[in-house]
Structure formats: C-alpha cells, structure tokens
Amino acid sequence: MKTEDVRQHVTTPLAGPAYPPMVPRFTDREYLNIVYRTDPAALRAAVPEPLRVDEPLVRFEVMKMGDVTGYGPYTEAGQAIPVSFEGERGEYLHAMYLDNFPATASGREVSAYPKVIGSPALYADSGALVGTLDHGRLRVATATMGYKHHELERHEAEEQIGVPAFMLKTVPGYDGSPRVQELVRTRITDVAVKGAWTGPARFQLFQHVLAPLADLPVLEVVSASHILTDLTLSGAEPVHDYLKGTAS
Template identity: 50%
Template sequence: MKEEDIRKHAFAMPVHSPAYPRPPFRFVNREYFIISYESDLDAVRAVVPEPLKVEKPIVNYEFIRMPDTTGFGDYAETGQVIPVIDMDGRAASYTHAMYLNDEGPIAGGREIWGFPKKLASPSLSVGGTDTLIGTLDYAGVRVATGTMGYKYTPLDRDAERAGLGDVSNYLLKVIPHVDGTTRICELVRFHMRDVTVHGAWEGPAALQLFAHALAPVADLPVRRVLRAKHIVADLTLDLGEVAYDYLASHEVLKLVNR
C-alpha cells in the first residue's frame, strides 16, 4: 500500500476489511425497554466521571433490540445509563455499561465514540402474550432479567421523542498507547438525531440484577423500581464531540503547579 492510499482510505481496523462502515448509522424500529430504578447514591457517584455530577441515585437499565441498522444488521444490547448534570448545568445522560451480541457495533462504538461495550448475550422479546422480557447472559450465566406488562398504558410520543433527541449523552473514551500508557482519555458528548417515535408505553415492571465478575451490573443495586417504558423509534446516531480532555487538563494542572 502506498502512503497516500493509506491516508485516504484508512478509517477503521482492520484496514483491508474494516469491522464496520463509515458513520453515521441509522436505526429503524429500534426497540427500547427502559427500567428506571433507585440505587445506592455512593455507588452511582463512584462510577460517574467528573466533571459530570450525580444528584439522585437513579439508574436506567436498558434492553434494546435493533432489527434494522445500516452497516450493523440485526442485534441487541443492554446496559446502564445514569441521569447526570453536565458541565453547563443541564440534565444529561452518562452511559456506564453496555453488553452486545454483534462485533461491528462493539468495535465501532468503542473506537469512534467510546461506548463501554463488551461481548455478551442480551435479548428482548415478548413472552407468552402479555410480558415484555429483557435478559442478559454473560459467559452462560444470567446477569439481568427485566419484565414489564406489554403495552399497558400509552405515553406521549412527542415527549418521548424529546427525551431521545434533545438530551446530551456522555461517554468516557479511553484508548491505550502502544506502550500501554493512556493515549486518549476524553469525555465525549453525542446526540440522537432525526428521531421518529412510532409508539411508547409504560406498565408495571420488575428488575433483577445478579453478581458477575466480568459484568458487574449488580454493583449498582436495585433498591426500588420507579417506572418502566417501552419505545419503538427510528433515529440516527450522530457523530460525537470531545467535551472534556482529561490528559490536556492534567498537563495544564502540572504547569500551574510548577
């Protein structure tokens, strides 16, 4: 390969056959099952990076099914998203943990935005005739089970669209150098764009989290389930921006302290 060709075509690994296409990515009929629960305030604060702030011990456990995604195909994911206050004093979300069953979005999500994705076996389906069921298995062990009454009460679609599209989302992106030191350590901000909500419902729900050494979702324990909702929507995962550079701020701090 010539140097010019490398610079022109290289955007992802491996160069000769990237694990994912170029973004952005469009999701059609993306299905969310979100259980909001009260957890332990100290435990939640311990996993949310500064300068984001936690005011309440609330965690959103999400099961998501993506049957039609440009470049990624049909897959599922699950994980924990924490409501926070960002540097501008606005309500936002911080994605703490994610578990997927598809290589492309794991690689692309981690390398581009810094999504905290690991390979596992999540699922989202309807059980029997009246129960929405979300599960997570890691290495053959059940880690999470969520259930909800199927389409019990309709929710306002415009309000749910605003909740998906108008809120800033944050990630902690870490990429090592070839010598094992940290090359990139950034707080990344991103948004969902062009959101269309096809349906939204709430209903009675339950959530169980089980201890696992490599999928520690139970480290944010369930004290009380607050509410649950089921949303079907189309949306685009937009490109992100660096909201805070931890390495740059560290260098500035060292200069100030000299």
C-alpha cells in the same frame, strides 16, 4: 500500498475493515427502559468528574435493533446514569453489552461507547415484555414489564431517549498509559417515535465479575417504558480533556 491509500482506511484490517465508514440509521429500534433507584455512594463512585449526579437513579435499557445500515439487526443492553455537565442534563453511559462485533468495534473506535460483547434479548412472553442480559452462560439481568398496558405520550418518549449522552473515551498508548482520555458528548437525532407504552415492571440484577451491573443495586423500580422508534446517532465531540484537566 501507498501512504495516501492507507489514510483512506478508517480501521483494520485493511483488506476487510471491521465496520463500514458510514453513519448508521436505525429503523424499528425497540427499547425496554427500567429506571430504578440505587445506592447513592455506589453511583457517585461510578460516575467520573466533572459530571454531577443529582439523584441516585439508573436507567437499564435493552434495545432490539430491527434494522441498522452497515451492521444488520442486533440487540444491546446496558446502564445509563442521569447526570449534569455545566448545567446541561443528560446521561452518562456506564456499560453496554451487545451481540454484534462491527457495532462493538465502531462504537468504541469511532466514538466512545463503552461496548463489550454480551448476549442480550428482548421479547414478549405470555403478556409480559421481557429483557435479559447474559454474559457467557450466566444471567446478569432480567427485566419484565406489562406488555403495552398504557400509552405513553410521544414527546415523553422522545425526551427519554433523546437526552445528550456523555461517555469516557480512553485510548492507551504503547507504554500502557492513556494516550487519549476525554469526556465526550453525543446525541440522538432524527427521532421518529412509532409507538410508546408504560406499565408495571420488575427488575433483577445478578452478580458477575465481568459484567458488574449489580454494583449499582436495585433498591426500587421507579418507572418503565417500551418505545419503538427510528433514529440516527450523531457524532461525538470532546467536552473535557482529562490529560490536560480542562474543557475541550
């Protein structure tokens, strides 16, 4: 294989890439969002500078991807933290767990999503919407919400899921030290909310050394939402270079 042919490939293995070279479109992406209050000191310890934490809040999300171009259906769960960067409000993506390897590899390599393999689920059970996350055979998180109790305004739903997202991208060099270490920013585009609801909710986290979501403990459930939407993920752009100590 010639050098120019190698350069046409975006990932390995060359004979069967881990994911396709395309921008995925999400159809019937279903969210369960639980916003909860947590320990301020634990939150500050988890969020990297120069991001700023204004309130000690965390959003736990479970997302059931009904149809995704290039990847197929899958489910994802994780934590997002409301932050600000140079006056812009957004969310820092703290942890993401999903059951699809191509989406995991693409999210980490092409962008900076903190994705690892896990076993999340989202389903209705006897009048409740249930979101769970397991790591291996152990439960890590359980969220329940009253199923479609109250309509949520579409613009409010768009605001919840459409804020800018900040992520930390670290690529190690061959000596083990960081070769790339950047804060990056991305945003959801082409959002079409098909339905949105709110209602009462409960949320539990369980200690696990390999999925330490409980390090940001649940002190109070603040709000909950259930959203069905179509959307596209835009590309990521660097906004701060930790190796240079400057904004990009």
